[in-house]
Amino acid sequence: MKYVVTCMTVASAIALAGCSKKAPESLPPAPTETTPAPAPTPTPTGPVPGSQQHFHQAMMGQDVIYFDTDKYDIDGEDMAALRKQAQYLMQYPNISATVEGHCDERGTRDYNLALGERRANAAKNYLVSLGVPASRLSTISYGKERPVAMGSNPEAWAKNRRAVTIVVN
Template identity: 65%
Template sequence: MNRLIIAVTLSSALALGACKKEPPEMAPPPPQNTTPAPTPTPAQTPMAPQPGSQSHFATAMSGADTIYFDTDSYNIDAEDQAALRRQAEYLLQYPNARATVEGHADERGTRDYNLALGERRANSAKNYLVSLGVPETRLRMVSYGEERPVATGSNESAWARNRRAVTVMIEN
């Protein structure tokens, strides 16, 4: 029991001694900020389409990437010539750009007939581009016939939109 009284007395003395507060002689320095300040991120600028890409071409052409034909025809009229001149100017401005001229037909006629007509339309547009100075080696052509319509329906309005040749950039 004697030991217990001594232990309690000692622990009380230690506890009271630890609670004794005296002002420090000098104030401690303020805490240092250890987290680095955030680095401001530069404002994100929208990425412009790469010249020669399909999106850049489509923006530059604003609809002149497509020419339209009369029924059973692959003749290029004055309006088509203007669109093809714009395409040629673009292709000549970007000498690394390559393109595919796609030929399309409406749903009337047999599959074989429409594929042949689409090919004649694509070839007609391609030849006109070549006549304007675009190197033939930079142009491909393909016929989709009636397989890729942009307008559905069995009426003159839909058929007129599907009788077309579309120039599409080949992504490198």
């Protein structure tokens, strides 16, 4: 029995010796610390917030208010548009705006420049009454010099009697 145990031990030792691993001829290089590459910054799509394009898009056409012939008073529809403009301007306190006054082609150049100035000032004053600092707003009158609609008809005249708010950085 002692012989059997000895044979078993020798056989086990031989079997284990056959399974032993050999040391590699050369060791692999030591691991290096790698920092993961930063994820690419997504390219912004759409206009830059605070830009004129962003303002125009956010206003959805309410960056322009319209006036009746020889008038510069702010009506209910204009008030709604100017409230929306004021909210935008308050959201972006680092930007300023210029309110442009425009007229249709009728009337003298001097008359239209003065009327355009009154229209621009009426819009500016309403924005100031809504909390926009006057220091961030300026006005300019173009009179009849920059029409958006060409033609000598009531439709063109109505489109040209306007005040336009332009964002400046």
